[in-house]
Ligand SMILES: Nc1ncnc2c1ncn2[C@@H]1O[C@H](COP(=O)(O)OP(=O)(O)O)[C@@H](O)[C@H]1O
């Protein structure tokens with residue numbers, strides 16, 4: 001839990017770094033809508049190609065973005081599998097009988113162990129995963145020897161494959177877009193962008209300035225508070241308490257004994273922080289200047305126009321049903 | 324008239340007990356004073372009164388001839404900065420750069436000027452390499468130095484340090500003291516609040532608070548001749564000073580001193 005860094009901002013020099021955060025936030029939102037308007041794999045492939053081109057022009061390492069996709073890899077696989085199994089439209093592409101036999105089960109267990117051991121290498125994890133799945137398929141398909149426990153039909157329809165590829169690509173594009181946003185925008189710029197975009201809210205009595213300050217202070221204190229929770233847990237573990245163990249009743253007791261000190265510290269902290277802010281001339285609701293004056297420049301205009309162009313393109317594609 | 328005058332200041336929190344009683348104090352421009360006092364003697368309360376975070380029950384605080392009040396508090400705050408005890412509870416920005424900027428942003432200084440000043444003052448406290456770092460990547464001493472940079476950037480006349488070194492390791496503590504000495508050399512007025520006598524010795528003048536009252540207000544050299552004052556005010560003498568006074572009291576010779584030191588080192 002140490003050294004948690006807010007967001008995943010990585011310094012760089014590409015054109016995406018020079019854009020006003022507002023432009024990026026709005027462009028990403030619009031592009032997401034545009035992606036959701038697309039209706040065919042061909043269209044999505046084109047969109048995916050455009051996303052890759054944006055990455056290349058923006059000098060963003062594709063490996064970096066791919067690494068950012070890791071946490072949602074499971075989600076992608078799940079989506080894919082779900083679509084393949086449950087969509088029963090279109091012509092049948094695959095219709096095989098998979099068998100759980102004595103031999104296939106034994107080999108399956110052995111194969112799983114081999115796979116788990118190989119993943120310990122920490123390299124090629126994703127490739128190994130696909131290799132494993134392929135292996136499972138081959139084992140269940142062909143090793144039909146020994147006592148047969150049960151069989152089931154593995155049926156894949158044309159639409160199932162299509163939909164699963166469709167949904168996965170769509171998810172990939174959307175996540176790539178939001179990764180690009182957080183990768184190229186500092187957290188401070190992001191909150192400032194949100195703040196400026198929320199300016200109109202002042203007509204219903206919400207000060208976007210104070211709101212942005214609240215967001216950025218919360219962001220700033222998340223790592224500190226996690227660190228503190230860690231310390232308290234360690235302190236209590238050294239006195240024999242362990243949240244990971246014990247009965248439910250004990251666990252609840254221990255969680256309370258974690259929360260109480262955390263709240264007390266948090267109250268003290270907020271009092272200190274208010275003093276520190278006030279002593280540095282902060283007055284709630286009063287106008288402040290900012291170190292980074294947001295500047296909507298020529299580049300922003302170009303990106304805005306291109307974004308609108310892309311949105312128009314995807315609306316046209318949908319209406320005219322091209323591809 | 325002195326730069327800062329405190330006259331007949333009384334203060335109490337909601338409870339009956341007076342926390343500060345009849346405080347009278349003047350501080351000249353460019354002076355370095357130490358406010359020394361035991362835990363709960365009212366040091367932090369006094370600091371908060373000076374920057375207008377609390378309002379006096381009675382008496383007045385006058386800075387450059389201007390009396391501190393609801394109307395003048397914002398003007399007066401521009402002249403005084405304060406570094407608090409806990410480095411984590413005063414870091415407002417998401418990054419070092421934002422934190423140094425915070426005070427200036429409140430003073431509505433234009434962006435270009437702020438960026439120049441941030442570079443300049445970050446350099447001054449040796450943090451120019453850290454401008455994009457987040458607080459979780461910094462040590463306590465570094466955070467305190469950034470707090471100083473933020474105050475310097477507001478160009479105040481006075482900096483109050485309220486036990487600003489007490490949560491730091493000895494190394495960072497010594498380092499921070501060096502920066503404070505430097506600031507004093509450059510003409511800043513320093514009010515150093517502490518319960519550590521050794522730290523107070525760097526000042527020109529020492530004010531000893533005892534249970535909310537000014538017990539002594541004198542030059543450091545004078546205070547050093549009266550070790551009993553510290554004990555009277557519930558302050559612990561550092562080992563080196565204790566030995567020194569013990570020896571002097573007994574009027575020992577050089578030879579006896581040597582024996583004494585042997586004994587002392589053997590006991591340890
Ligand atoms: N917010 C508060 N409310 C009520 N009493 C307080 C508060 N802050 C401090 N005190 C009391 O005022 C006295 C002086 O506190 P403080 O100025 O923090 O002392 P010091 O900084 O010298 O340790 C203490 O007895 C403390 O309990």
Ligand SMILES: [Mg+2]
Nearest residue numbers: 366367368486
């Ligand atoms: Mg205090």
